[in-house]
Amino acid sequence: MSETIFSKIIRREIPADIVYEDEHVLAFRDIAPKAPVHVLFIPKTPIATLDDAGPEHAELLGRLMLAAAAYARAQGFAEDGYRVVMNCNGDGGQTVFHIHLHLLAGRALSWPPG
Ligand code: AMP
Numbered sequence: 706m707s708e709t710i711f712s713k714i715i716r717r718e719i720p721a722d723i724v725y726e727d728e729h730v731l732a733f734r735d736i737a738p739k740a741p742v743h744v745l746f747i748p749k750t751p752i753a754t755l756d757d758a759g760p761e762h763a764e765l766l767g768r769l770m771l772a773a774a775a776y777a778r779a780q781g782f783a784e785d786g787y788r789v790v791m792n793c794n795g796d797g798g799q800t801v802f803h804i805h806l807h808l809l810a811g812r813a814l815s816w817p818p819g
Pocket of ligand 1: 737742745799
């Protein structure tokens with residue numbers, strides 16, 4: 706896959722407001738937040754889209770979810786609630802082709818999304 710801006714964030718070549726990091730996952734604030742809390746959780750190993758993920762990525766995808774949940778608990782908004790979203794390809798609204806989980810919180814989120 707071709708590189709995206711998220712690889713540059715992983716390599717610290719461009720700045721980002723990083724809020725969490727471990728061996729496999731990096732999380733940073735979205736540059737155009739859609740809620741008071743809007744954090745992106747990305748794997749350090751790039752996968753372009755969810756459609757490109759296979760069984761070999763099951764653990765990594767789980768790590769993204771669990772990292773987001775742990776962050777929500779640690780920041781104290783898990784009980785109030787939050788949403789995690791992964792957009793896939795054009796109709797899903799994906800614009801950066803390095804898989805990422807959006808964590809949105811800090812206000813009541815409407816459903817269904819637009
Ligand atoms: P998606 O539309 O699901 O692919 O989400 C891509 C997200 O990345 C959008 O919410 C953008 O605002 C966000 N984004 C793009 N560039 C950056 C950046 N340099 N730092 C932080 N977030 C970014």
